[in-house]
Amino acid sequence: MLEIPVIRWGKPYESFDQQEVVHFETGEPLAKVHQANAGLVKMDMRKAQRARDLLREIPISKLLEICKKAAELYMTAELPLGNGTQTPEEFCRIQSASTGMPEWMCAGNMKKVAFVLEHMDEILDSLTRGLPLDILTRGYGKEERGVMMSYQANSPVLGLVLPSNSPGVHTLWMPILPMQIGLVLKPGSSEPWTPYRMTEAFCQAGIPRECISVYPGPHDVGSTVTELCQRVMLFGGQQTIDKYKGNPNVQAHGPGFSKILLGDDVVDRWEDYLDLMVDSIFQNGGRSCINASGVWASRHTEAIADAIAKRIGPVGPTSMTDPEAPLAAFTMTGAAKAMHTQIEEGLKEPGVTEVTAKYRDGERLIELERCDYLRPTIVHCASTDPALANTEYMFPMASVVQCEQKDMLKKIGPTLVCTAITEDPQWSQQLLDATNIDRLNIGAVKTNALNWLQPHEGNIVEFLFRARAFQNESPAAH
Amino acid sequence: MVFFPAIIPSLFGVSLIVTDNSNLDELVKQNQEALDAHTREHVQWHFNPETGSPYWLEKAKSFDFNPLTDVNCFEDLNKFPLFEDDELRGGPLDRWIPKALLGKPTYVFETGGTTGIPKSRVVIDDFRIDYENFSDTLPDESFPKGSNWLMLGPSGPRRLRLAVEHMAQYRGGISFCVDLDPRWVVKLIKKGKIDEVKEYSAHVIDQAMAILGAGHNIKCMFTTPKLLEALAMRLMDEGSSIEEAGITGIFCGGTEFTQQWYRFAREELLGENVYITPTYGNTLMGLACGKPFDPADDYKITYYAPQPRAAIRVVDFDDHTKVVPYGETGRVKLFTMTKELFIPGFLERDEGEREKPHSKYPWDGVSGVRPFHKIASSTTVGVY
Numbered sequence: 001m002l003e004i005p006v007i008r009w010g011k012p013y014e015s016f017d018q019q020e021v022v023h024f025e026t027g028e029p030l031a032k033v034h035q036a037n038a039g040l041v042k043m044d045m046r047k048a049q050r051a052r053d054l055l056r057e058i059p060i061s062k063l064l065e066i067c068k069k070a071a072e073l074y075m076t077a078e079l080p081l082g083n084g085t086q087t088p089e090e091f092c093r094i095q096s097a098s099t100g101m102p103e104w105m106c107a108g109n110m111k112k113v114a115f116v117l118e119h120m121d122e123i124l125d126s127l128t129r130g131l132p133l134d135i136l137t138r139g140y141g142k143e144e145r146g147v148m149m150s151y152q153a154n155s156p157v158l159g160l161v162l163p164s165n166s167p168g169v170h171t172l173w174m175p176i177l178p179m180q181i182g183l184v185l186k187p188g189s190s191e192p193w194t195p196y197r198m199t200e201a202f203c204q205a206g207i208p209r210e211c212i213s214v215y216p217g218p219h220d221v222g223s224t225v226t227e228l229c230q231r232v233m234l235f236g237g238q239q240t241i242d243k244y245k246g247n248p249n250v251q252a253h254g255p256g257f258s259k260i261l262l263g264d265d266v267v268d269r270w271e272d273y274l275d276l277m278v279d280s281i282f283q284n285g286g287r288s289c290i291n292a293s294g295v296w297a298s299r300h301t302e303a304i305a306d307a308i309a310k311r312i313g314p315v316g317p318t319s320m321t322d323p324e325a326p327l328a329a330f331t332m333t334g335a336a337k338a339m340h341t342q343i344e345e346g347l348k349e350p351g352v353t354e355v356t357a358k359y360r361d362g363e364r365l366i367e368l369e370r371c372d373y374l375r376p377t378i379v380h381c382a383s384t385d386p387a388l389a390n391t392e393y394m395f396p397m398a399s400v401v402q403c404e405q406k407d408m409l410k411k412i413g414p415t416l417v418c419t420a421i422t423e424d425p426q427w428s429q430q431l432l433d434a435t436n437i438d439r440l441n442i443g444a445v446k447t448n449a450l451n452w453l454q455p456h457e458g459n460i461v462e463f464l465f466r467a468r469a470f471q472n473e474s475p476a477a478h
Numbered sequence: 479m480v481f482f483p484a485i486i487p488s489l490f491g492v493s494l495i496v497t498d499n500s501n502l503d504e505l506v507k508q509n510q511e512a513l514d515a516h517t518r519e520h521v522q523w524h525f526n527p528e529t530g531s532p533y534w535l536e537k538a539k540s541f542d543f544n545p546l547t548d549v550n551c552f553e554d555l556n557k558f559p560l561f562e563d564d565e566l567r568g569g570p571l572d573r574w575i576p577k578a579l580l581g582k583p584t585y586v587f588e589t590g591g592t593t594g595i596p597k598s599r600v601v602i603d604d605f606r607i608d609y610e611n612f613s614d615t616l617p618d619e620s621f622p623k624g625s626n627w628l629m630l631g632p633s634g635p636r637r638l639r640l641a642v643e644h645m646a647q648y649r650g651g652i653s654f655c656v657d658l659d660p661r662w663v664v665k666l667i668k669k670g671k672i673d674e675v676k677e678y679s680a681h682v683i684d685q686a687m688a689i690l691g692a693g694h695n696i697k698c699m700f701t702t703p704k705l706l707e708a709l710a711m712r713l714m715d716e717g718s719s720i721e722e723a724g725i726t727g728i729f730c731g732g733t734e735f736t737q738q739w740y741r742f743a744r745e746e747l748l749g750e751n752v753y754i755t756p757t758y759g760n761t762l763m764g765l766a767c768g769k770p771f772d773p774a775d776d777y778k779i780t781y782y783a784p785q786p787r788a789a790i791r792v793v794d795f796d797d798h799t800k801v802v803p804y805g806e807t808g809r810v811k812l813f814t815m816t817k818e819l820f821i822p823g824f825l826e827r828d829e830g831e832r833e834k835p836h837s838k839y840p841w842d843g844v845s846g847v848r849p850f851h852k853i854a855s856s857t858t859v860g861v862y
Binding site for chain 1: 670672676703707711714715736737738739741742743746747776777
């Protein structure tokens with residue numbers, strides 16, 4: 001069987017603790033993943049600075065080339081994995097088999113990762129606002145306009161506590177190595193594949209192996225990574241997000257509560273935006289934080305809900321190898337049922353109606369022997385009061401909410417991606433000023449259509465580097 | 479008087495009757511007979527109206543059997559209902575003291591208690607006997623007689639402080655104690671106050687460093703896996719090590735002492751010149767000893783209870799009266815029979831694999847001890 005060791009600054013380490021990753025449909029063991037213990041992480045983190053030191057020996061321009069090469073290897077090469085090897089096709093199959101994502105979505109996520117790597121030069125140029133990148137290496141330098149700039153790394157490494165069920169998030173850590181920051185990866189238990197394949201692709205492309213550690217393991221390994229790395233990106237539910245709120249060392253990614261707001265000036269033409277709404281809710285299995293979980297408008301909400309429901313209500317699961325499989329499976333026992341029950345409870349509130357039921361031949365919840373599915377669900381909320389008016393679940397589920405335009409920004413709550421379709425300049429300004437919105441699209445842009453040149457939930461450069469004063473000569477007299 | 483059946487061989491390095499150690503089967507048989515005899519004697523003690531405790535004498539009224547006549551061997555303990563440790567919460571504590579021991583100086587040791595009323599156990603001499611017995615299993619070259627000890631772990635209302643201190647004295651040394659309050663740590667973790675946990679941990683390690691650096695000839699130590707990691711790494715950060723700090727022997731307990739951690743500790747934290755031995759125990763029993771280190775075991779940890787004073791059996795998850803076959807997984811069931819305490823079967827919050835007897839400990843053992851899978855996710859373990 002495939003056995004995958006812990007990676008300690010590039011060196012494989014075989015642990016006595018191992019965990020099997022199994023096929024979610026058949027229970028067949030796919031691999032044995034060696035498990036780190038927290039002490040290993042603590043021991044290794046004492047040498048974290050070496051990762052940055054080694055990366056700083058490679059010019060960023062060269063690292064950007066390495067990213068392009070890594071993208072190519074990631075997409076095309078048969079790469080070593082533990083005691084075996086893995087082709088891109090095998091990668092998609094095994095990722096699908098352990099996470100429940102259809103294979104074509106896994107392939108799609110690979111392309112996203114590769115795209116980000118291939119365009120890393122543009123991405124860093126954009127995220128640093130055109131900063132000469134050697135300033136990140138040296139710590140200081142002058143811009144073309146002659147201004148002294150200084151950036152100090154907040155941490156020699158970035159710790160990542162990665163999710164099991166959402167392979168799409170891996171794009172977020174691609175810019176780290178080219179900024180000469182080492183990687184400490186704690187993979188999700190069902191999704192070790194991307195961290196290991198990316199590690200191998202990076203290293204074969206020229207990143208020194210000593211710059212990356214991969215620590216599969218139990219929860220305390222994740223909490224040790226979080227505790228010891230001075231900068232950490234982690235993924236979890238709302239409880240996790242709340243736990244790390246206000247902690248400057250931790251960038252916590254969780255539910256997005258992304259929404260589409262239809263302005264009063266366009267809402268009478270809502271049918272023009274039906275495709276946009278459907279795609280925002282439905283694409284990528286509706287599993288992502290950038291999928292829309294709400295459509296808000298002041299009128300026509302029942303008709304909008306009905307039109308979306310008519311399109312996605314009939315959709316049901318197919319096989320994982322179906323090139324158009326629309327839904328991902330829930331592989332964790334009881335998770336789908338718990339969501340289904342919560343939704344059913346929410347539907348009992350006054351003013352809440354499920355619109356998809358009439359277009360669906362069967363129940364929302366499909367329980368199989370080893371996995372479950374939730375079929376697309378559109379709910380109409382006559383006001384913003386019901387709990388379901390602002391929820392997010394990891395399948396195509398959205399609430400169409402009736403709300404006056406003037407109240408929307410007060411009522412939508414934290415929103416990762418907000419697509420506001422409007423040409424109203426006054427409301428546009430209010431949207432721009434709304435601090436509860438992270439990514440703002442004004443215009444007909446799908447919530448899940450990300451421009452990678454834009455920061456996502458905070459600028460990763462600002463998270464990793466501290467802009468500060470630096471002088472090596474006296475300033476002009478004043 | 480503490481009774482030891484005369485035929486128990488080499489229980490804690492002290493042979494009462496020398497037997498042929500090559501004949502493990504015979505040893506096992508002798509020890510089973512000794513356990514049966516010990517069971518009979520202690521049931522008589524605890525259910526005799528002249529000597530027994532109010533708790534058990536009262537409890538006996540609800541049994542559909544008579545312990546004095548119907549319990550004649552260890553197997554017969556299955557006739558008792560499972561002991562529920564919630565019974566240990568609250569007063570009066572006198573109910574646990576056997577009448578024959580009333581009036582003797584009595585200690586109370588607590589376990590749990592992060593929230594609500596802690597579980598309490600009264601003790602008169604058991605902790606001294608248990609730790610003396612355990613001491614007799616320690617190799618003198620790593621735990622030199624006359625050297626001093628560092629007790630780095632939870633003390634307060636727990637048994638450990640007094641027990642380790644007594645053991646140090648029993649071995650001719652003095653024990654220095656650094657306290658840690660696990661109840662406070664659990665509260666901090668539950669509130670997500672990780673920085674405060676780190677600060678508190680650093681405060682504990684600061685004190686240990688001060689004691690180790692003060693010329694006290696400390697060579698032996700009790701601590702927990704997490705604290706040992708923290709201490710070893712602090713020493714490394716300061717260019718030293720556990721070995722250079724003078725420590726030659728450590729005993730360490732807790733379900734975090736896994737096979738993988740054992741290897742990590744020996745290979746990376748301590749080096750080959752520092753001896754470390756795992757122990758398993760709680761307030762309801764003495765200390766179960768680890769099978770002596772053998773490279774062929776690949777760091778597998780096997781524990782043997784201090785039989786006959788306490789016994790552990792690995793039982794079927796669905797039928798606690800049935801022992802699982804050797805090598806199979808089951809829940810750890812504890813029996814304690816001393817003059818002070820009678821526990822005729824308590825399901826620990828742990829599971830593991832049943833192990834065959836060993837020549838040093840010729841009775842059943844348990845390996846791979848870990849939190850019982852059905853309650854593991856709701857338990858905060860390894861906070862200190």
